[in-house]
Amino acid sequence: MLDLRAVGTVAYLIALLWVSSCARRTSLTRDDLRSKLVSASSYAAELEMFIDRVRQGRVTKLFVQGHATQLEKELKRSAEELDHSTPQAGTEPPFQECRKEVNFLRRELVLLPTLTGNDGALQSEREQIKRSRERLADASSLL
């Protein structure tokens, strides 16, 4: 039969690794940060597309609410990862920009379902998100 002690030891080591990886701050390399900026920019682009769909009346109200909740959860996860990270020396400005824009996008997502049917407000929000995406591109070019 399988050695239960060996199985127990492996399980313990995996648990230990998991706990320690949760606790420590991770160092963000230049490549990691570039990846985070690409991801944030992707969310911004997705939000722009989503707002277009809402303005065209191609999604239901419940979908707007649910999709905004899902995207906000994803951005919250990104924000938490950034909060627990330390940027590599020389990458602080794009790192801070990335954090700022991710939190901005989260706030916009919370607001979005309340704007359904208000075309002017949706258009203005889309413009702000587009500018956020441009700022993310600028931050990326600093790397």
Added chain:
Amino acid sequence: MKKLLGVTLGIMTALGGFVDLGQIVFTMQAGALFGYGLLWSILLGTAAIIVYMEMCGRVAVVAHEPVFAVVRDRFGFRFGLVVLIASNLLNLATCAAELGGIAIILQLLTGWDEKLLLLIAAIILGMIVFGFKFQWIERAFGLAGVTMTVFAVSAAALHPNWHQLARGLIPTLAHSDTKHALLYWYFAVGIFSALLMEYEVHFYSSGAIEEDWTTRDLGENFAVAGFGSFLGAIITTGLLVLGALVFLPRGIFPNALSTSILAGAFPFAAKALLLALLGTLACLCGAALETALSGAYNVCQFFNLDWGKNLPVKSAPVYTAVWITMITVAFAIGLSGVRPLTLVNISVIFGMVVMPFTYYPILRVAADKNIMGKHVNGLADTIVGIIFLGLITIAASAAIPLMILTQSGEP
């Protein structure tokens, strides 16, 4: 006429049950990153699942040997047990991912709290398995899953460039940098593995025994495995095309299930979105049930215990206890807040690692004249089977290193 109807129904069921969360996620993300460049991976995965599914069905019918009885006999008890544990942990992760996906879709349809919907989904799925016979479960969800064709229709309505699409049948070897190359191969392995999820095949071959197939049904086995998977691959190609046409030009990497569903109805109005939601819901429900039942089949077949959805609960207590446990633990995993997409990433990549250990014994039995008699693999079947074993082994060896190097496909 009745036979033809049965075969058609079987093909439609296989088509509807072909797509699951792993395929939706990996294929759309691949399209968003590489356009049509990984179409060859869909073709290869489809051919592999046809070969594996047909062999499993034939072995089940002729030798009356389900997959995990074959694994135990060929590998021995100890190593077979390791394969069983690994396979069932993957089933559990997949079941939890599908259950989480179901809760997300129900939230998009109702606006209710996701955790409450997770509980409702787990209870309803449990009641369905408890109350309905195998054939009803398989056919109802398989046929409802046919509504997933809305994804293929949407893809066609966006007028893909067919010439460029055809060029995707040839793998790209030149890449702009190492990261691009690693991501390309990570998604190639991901799509190949997502098409080849072993729970589908274990469920299918156990079903052949549940439905008392005989050697006269081998034609139906071939038709269902071949045509059902081929038509399912068209939906998968639709997912790739949508990723390439909706997300790639906008610089979007779809990281949420709701994003993928939005693309499924992209050229159309809100009614098509509803269809995309219902089609995805049916597919995920089918996959959640198949993984839970597959876990129960695997355990009982390995330990040679009574099993079967059509048996009374008292006659198959372990079987019943295992599928109930699978759904309960999957629910608990979902409740803990793990992202369904993270779980699906794990199950697809680790699924590839386990695959050679269930594929190889089936290939050996299918090629064994003493067991299979006149239904043994022909020379061509064996050669194709060995080629795919080689490809599966290469993909299995590369899966985890690629997962680590790409940080699970982070662009």
